[in-house]
Amino acid sequence: MGIQRGHNARPLEWLAEKFIFLVSLSAILMVFLIFMFVAREALPIFLEQTDTALVQKVISPDEMDKLSPAKLQQYLELTPQQFASMDKDTLKSLMEVKQEALDEIPANFRNDPDARVNTTDWRYLLQPHQWSGYDKPEFIWQPVGEIQKYNIIPLLVGTLKVTLIGLFFAVPLAVGAAIYVSQLARPNVRELVKPTIELLSGIPSVVVGFFALLVMATVLQKIFGYQTRLNAFVAGIALGFAVIPVIFSIAEDALTSVPRSYTQAALALGASRWQTAWQIVLPAALPGVFAATVLGFGRAIGETMIVLMVCSASVMSWSIFDSARSITTTIAAEMAEAVSGGPHYQILFMLGALLFAATFVSNMIGEVVINRFKLKLEGKR
Amino acid sequence: MNTITPAQYLPEKPARRHFRTEKFDFASLFFSGLTGLATLFILGLLAVILLNILINGWSGLSWHFVSTIPKKDFFDVKTTGVLPMIVGTTIRVFVMTIFVLPVGVITAIYLTEYAPNTSIVTRIIRAAVNNLAGVPSIVFGLFGLGFFINFVGKNLDVLLHNSDAVWGQPALIWASLTLAVMTMPVVIVATEESLKAIPPGLREASLALGATKLETILKIVLPQALPGIMTGGILAVSRAAGEVAPILFTGVAYYMASLPHHVTDPFMDLGYHVFVLSTQSPNIEQTRPILYATVLVLLMLTFALNIVAIVIRARVRKKLRALG
Numbered sequence: 257m258g259i260q261r262g263h264n265a266r267p268l269e270w271l272a273e274k275f276i277f278l279v280s281l282s283a284i285l286m287v288f289l290i291f292m293f294v295a296r297e298a299l300p301i302f303l304e305q306t307d308t309a310l311v312q313k314v315i316s317p318d319e320m321d322k323l324s325p326a327k328l329q330q331y332l333e334l335t336p337q338q339f340a341s342m343d344k345d346t347l348k349s350l351m352e353v354k355q356e357a358l359d360e361i362p363a364n365f366r367n368d369p370d371a372r373v374n375t376t377d378w379r380y381l382l383q384p385h386q387w388s389g390y391d392k393p394e395f396i397w398q399p400v401g402e403i404q405k406y407n408i409i410p411l412l413v414g415t416l417k418v419t420l421i422g423l424f425f426a427v428p429l430a431v432g433a434a435i436y437v438s439q440l441a442r443p444n445v446r447e448l449v450k451p452t453i454e455l456l457s458g459i460p461s462v463v464v465g466f467f468a469l470l471v472m473a474t475v476l477q478k479i480f481g482y483q484t485r486l487n488a489f490v491a492g493i494a495l496g497f498a499v500i501p502v503i504f505s506i507a508e509d510a511l512t513s514v515p516r517s518y519t520q521a522a523l524a525l526g527a528s529r530w531q532t533a534w535q536i537v538l539p540a541a542l543p544g545v546f547a548a549t550v551l552g553f554g555r556a557i558g559e560t561m562i563v564l565m566v567c568s569a570s571v572m573s574w575s576i577f578d579s580a581r582s583i584t585t586t587i588a589a590e591m592a593e594a595v596s597g598g599p600h601y602q603i604l605f606m607l608g609a610l611l612f613a614a615t616f617v618s619n620m621i622g623e624v625v626i627n628r629f630k631l632k633l634e635g636k637r
Numbered sequence: 638m639n640t641i642t643p644a645q646y647l648p649e650k651p652a653r654r655h656f657r658t659e660k661f662d663f664a665s666l667f668f669s670g671l672t673g674l675a676t677l678f679i680l681g682l683l684a685v686i687l688l689n690i691l692i693n694g695w696s697g698l699s700w701h702f703v704s705t706i707p708k709k710d711f712f713d714v715k716t717t718g719v720l721p722m723i724v725g726t727t728i729r730v731f732v733m734t735i736f737v738l739p740v741g742v743i744t745a746i747y748l749t750e751y752a753p754n755t756s757i758v759t760r761i762i763r764a765a766v767n768n769l770a771g772v773p774s775i776v777f778g779l780f781g782l783g784f785f786i787n788f789v790g791k792n793l794d795v796l797l798h799n800s801d802a803v804w805g806q807p808a809l810i811w812a813s814l815t816l817a818v819m820t821m822p823v824v825i826v827a828t829e830e831s832l833k834a835i836p837p838g839l840r841e842a843s844l845a846l847g848a849t850k851l852e853t854i855l856k857i858v859l860p861q862a863l864p865g866i867m868t869g870g871i872l873a874v875s876r877a878a879g880e881v882a883p884i885l886f887t888g889v890a891y892y893m894a895s896l897p898h899h900v901t902d903p904f905m906d907l908g909y910h911v912f913v914l915s916t917q918s919p920n921i922e923q924t925r926p927i928l929y930a931t932v933l934v935l936l937m938l939t940f941a942l943n944i945v946a947i948v949i950r951a952r953v954r955k956k957l958r959a960l961g
Contacts, residue, residue, distance in 0.1 A: 272851045273751060280747035282740055283765040283825070286818050287772075293783035294776060432675030440669050441676075449676060451947050456683050458943035460879020462908045463932055466915045467686050470925075500679060530665035551771065558773020560882040561908075565916055584775045584882070591782070591886050608779040612772060619771035623764065 291612060298606035306376045306599045371403060376599050381408050397581070399590060399600045406603050413573075414488070414580035418563055419556045421492025421576055422499055426556075427549055429496075430503035434545075438511040439519075439533035450508065457501035465565035468494035473566065480577075488580035491566040495556050503552040510544020510626070511537055513633060543629035547622040554618035558611060560584040583607045687936075694933030697926035703934065709892060712914070712924050719931055724896050725809075725904035726938070729884070730874050732813035732900070733820065738870055740817075741824025748825070749832040750854055770822035774882040781815030781887035803901050810900040812888030819883055820873035827872055827950070831865015832858065834956050868949040875942035879935065881908040907935045 300306045328347065329339040342350075373380065384393035387405065398405040437449050473490045482489070514537045522532040538545070567579045587604050594601040705718025744762070752759040791805035835858055843853040859866075881889075890903035891913065897904045911931050918924040 266849060269849050269851050276743050276747045276751060279740060280744040280752075280762055283744060283762055283769055283821060286821065287765045287768055289784055290772060290776065290780045290818075293788065294779050297779075297783045297787070429675045429679055432672040433679055436669070436672035436676045440672060449680065451951070452683065453676075453679055455940075455943060455947070456679070458875055458879075458939055459686065460881075460908055460935060460939060462879065462881045462911050463690075463936060464686075466911055466928070466932055467689070469915055470921075470928075471689060497682065504679075528662050528665040530662070530669045534668065554771050558771075558775065560773070560775040561912065565912065584773060587775050587779065588882060588885055591779075596787075605779060605783065608776050612776045615771050615773055615776075616768060619768050620764075622771075623767050 291609075294605055294612055295609045298602050298609050301376055301599075301602045301606045304377065306602055307374045373403075375404055375406050376603065381406055381603075383407075384409075397586070399594075399603075404600065406599075408583075408603075408607065411581060411583050411586055411607065415557060415582040415584075417488050417574065417576060417580050418492045418495055418582050419553065421489060422495035422556045423549065423553060425493050425496030426499040426503055426552060430500045430548075430552070431507050431545055433500075434504050434507035434511055434548075435533050435538065438508050439537055440529055453504050454501055456497075457505075459498075461498050461559060462561045462565070464494055464498050465562040468497075468562060468566050482577040484577065484579065486567045486579065487577050488567060489576045491563045491580065492576070494562045494566060495559055498559055498562060499552045499556045502555050503548045506548035506551060506626075507541075507545045510541040510548065510629065513544070513630070514540045515633065540633075541629075543625050543632075547625040547629070550618050550622040550625070554615045554622070557582075557618075558584060558615050560588050564588050583611050587611075690929060690932050690936060693925070694929035697930030698933060702927075702930055706894075706896070709894075711892070711910075712918055712920075712927075714923065714927055717927050719907065719910065719934055721893060721896055721905045722907040722910045722931070723934065723938075725889075726878055726907045726935075728897065729809055729813050729816065729888070729904060729906070730877050732810065733816040733877055734870055734874060736814060736817040737820050737824055737873055738866075741821050741869065741873075742828050742866055744821075745825045745828035745832060746854060746859075749829055750850070750858070766822045766825050769818070770826075772819075774819065774880055775885075777815050777819045777883040778886050780818070781811055781883060785811040785814055786887065806901075807886065807888045807890075807903050808901040809888050809897055809904050812884040812904070813900075815883045815887050816877040816880065819880070820877050823873040823876055824866075824869040827869025828862065828866050830950075831862040831868070831953050834865065834953050835861045864949050865953045868946045868953065871942050871946040871949075875939045875946065878942070879908055879939045881906070881912055884909065907931065907938070911935060 295302075325339070373385075379385075384395050384407070385405075386393040387396065387403075395407045395409040396405040397407055397410045433449075433453065437446050437453075441449065468490055469486070472494060473485050476490055476493065477485050480489075518536050518540060519532055522536045523529075527535070563580075563582045564585045567581070573580075587608055590600065591604055594604055702718055703723065704720050705716070706720050707713075707717045711717045744766070748759065748762065752762070786805060786807060789804070790808075790811065791802075793804040794802055797803070839857055839861065840853055843857045844850070848856070884906060888903050889906045889909045891905075893903065893905050911928070914924060914928040914931060915921070918928070921928075
């Protein structure tokens, strides 16, 4: 082998190591690609290039020379490649076609102020607007029809409503069970219960949705006696069900990782098992339990099929017994109808980017808190 | 000389947190009972779901049901079947495994065997893996549509001079690749766990005998880690088998008259079929038996895989614990 060192000594080893390193970068690449390609499709919304106004100012073909190329391209709704490949005569005939199309808009829209509005403007996405036919400003998500209304506030409210109901249901149950399993249960009970609860995460969400739709909705309606059978409450409970295993296993891990010396010291001082669990172990593991909740939130906000199956009408209402439509549901239900590259399509991708950002942040918070917690415990050991 | 009185060295107030020494502590019993009840409640709900599906689904299950390709109207209880859905789900998951296993295992090898623990790159890789695990499944669907179909597929069509869209449309391969990206963290974490469970002594012995690092990994470490890698693969498969959201726009079809022949074909899927049956049925009471039977087939597929994975993982963990 000689006295060579480094990659000269064993070129194959060196190559293999570099290859392994490069492959391991794929996780970073994927996160990057996901963000890039989801945001790419939504870019025109962020840059405010999309215009959905039905009635636009008609520019006569004779005035074509007065327009700058960029303006002209936007007016004719062309991509830069298409625009570059066309000669002047084609553009002129396109302008004539456009003029005719604009002239053919029915008269009832021509007098409608809504038809002159670009509904993908951030003002109309976020603020209430008094649409013609309504007597006060309202938040409306209504992507079909001649004048498409894209106010995303009802979707945000729906998402938040369903997610919070789910967490209110799941967190106490999951944390309670985690305390029981990690601190109070006998070892043989523990060995049995833990994998069983984790088995819950193996139930596909479409099956949870199906169960909520067919069985839980009826049972809950009988118990609470509300009007609509399918509402945010049912969706929230079903969602909580899907989140329980996530919160449980992280919280249980955190509680178990509290050093045994803590427990033993408390027990030796005469504390009961419950006092030890509640006053010693839980405070020590609190960051971990918090992280479990945050990660559960991330999971709940991104859950699609359950909410899609249980309730989907987009109503602007804070009542938990009304229907709700979450962001994920909207994307799943409407993507098939949206014209590829159109404003509706772009808005749906924009919602996906928002969702990605929200879960990215909640994951980061959860991760950082858990890492600090582990370091702290290791430092104290 | 001052003498210290007991009042000076004893704290004035007793510590706020003191433990009662009564023999019967009602609060303790009550609250322990409450956590026990929470546990029981979760287990009970799980049991109710599983039993409900098992009891209602069992009667609808027959050889005819799992081996028939249904006609266009698959809501008909007598003639319907789920063969194309079983085949579709199995193939998409199998193709996914081909892509995700090598990448996931190699990443895990880098993280446990090569990566300097404190370096920035390692930490970024770990953060990326954790983030990937938390990305909502519907966002993976959007990614599959935006990247695989609209970018890779459409450009492939241009390169191959296809006049019709062959690659640039929803297809089996794009659904599988989307799922592969989604399940990468599952494989990485499971493989890492099993690699860590291998005693360092084995590696040291191999290196001491003159084997190189690569030889050690290929001939000593990987064979030992095989059960753990299998667990990772199985967990990824069972997770992917039940996911519907990522394949909604990337390859699933409402109805196909035949089984998929090529990776560019769309396919029918068990989970999506459950969704269709439960939300678009013309008469939910009449189609209830086939709905329950379909759910049962899906659950049996994912649960069988899950239980195998849990058993293998329990063994790996025991090994890890025994090593200290």
